Amino acid sequence: MHVHRIIAAHDCGKALNPMTVEGQIEGSVYMGLGQALQEEMVWNKGRLMNPTLLEYRIPSTLETPEIESIIVESIDPEGPFGAKEAGEGSLAATIPAIANAIYDAVGVRINTLPITPEKILAALREKEKQRAGNDAPGTNGGSR
């Protein structure tokens, strides 16, 4: 599974420091990317099985794709100089964006994080099984 490119548009009200806002967007997208695909705390009877950064896998530079940030300025009358936030807003959007991209690519919806190749494979198998069941009731179970 490779994420090739992520484009994120974020309404920050007014970009007081556009470069910092871009940095915030990129950072958020990167965090969302990790949560979507790799990061997971694995528990076994109350014991954390992956307490180090070797096995709690945040993306490295090699997994982080090109990120294009688009700053949207709506000038919030309530905020200081029209500014709102540029914190983790883009994080939340990154996860469903990746889930949708996977659905678009292979046609299965994964509803738990992280979305691993293993889960996708299981979902594809399940889909195939259902299709085989629908297409050919009473035969020996389809094409595989």
Added chain:
Amino acid sequence: MTMPASRVARPSTIEEAVRLLADNGPEAVIIAGGTDVVPNLQMKLFAPRVLVDIKPIRVLQGITIAAAGALRLGALTTLTEIVGSPLLQASYPVLVSAAATIAGPLQRNMGTLGGNLCLETRCLWYNQSHFWRKALGGCLKKDGDVCHVAPGGKRCWAAWSGDSAPALLTLDAEVEITGPRGRRRLPLAQFYLNDGMNRIALGRDELVTSVYLPARTAGRRGIYHKLRIRDSIDYPLAGVAVTLEVDRSGVCREARVAITAVNPAPLLVKEASEWLVGQRYSAELVDRVAHAAIRTGKPLTTSASTPVYRREMVRLFARRALEEAWKNGNA
């Protein structure tokens, strides 16, 4: 996670290193690049009185031509040197393919071939901090008497998690080991004992000094495929190395398939050579060999990924690697 206090000895000759190992027995641990030893020391998986740093031993470095056209890789050859060697790229591509996947660039710069062949076996229940293991009450391999992977069993299933060893197995490589009684050479396949606790046939007073690649396997097509969750800095969750010699008419003359990270040792798939030699490519044949690879593998829950998925990937990688090596040459 602090390191236990150890004295560091820096021998400049092999003889001196062997003497230090012999004098200190189980109290000594060899260190070269340190990419495996240092994290293990931090987790207090062992607390040696003496660290024998073999980096200053010049004769252990580099790639040279040995007798009978064999290639000698010194134990201190770094993984980066292997990946960047035009000689290896041309003659033993499977090794380059495997070495390029080991950890990340920083570890490859420091990590050595000898170290990669002598890695500690790995397990979810073993590679944890001292605090974590103490709360658990230890495991069969360290400070306890229960295996949490296969409860009731008396065998340690910690997985062999090296990438270079399976590639070297497909090249019929030999390791040279030096100890107080001199040097000995061993086919790499005999170096691994398939026991999570006693992983390699290396005495406490011995060190791996070289790896020999025979001339007869030079030029073999080959490729290594590795399962990992992220593309950088991950140990293999499963891995398959393949080498093939295919003649002009497309008939296979030599074949090796080796798997890693799914047993306490890297293992050759015995059926592969038997079934492939003398044959032409067919999807059915490749599939059969891939199934044999699964039967050789015995993944248990020693890592984050499930055994079912790892088995599945062994089959897929074996099939893919054979197809690539057969059809495209050095893919």
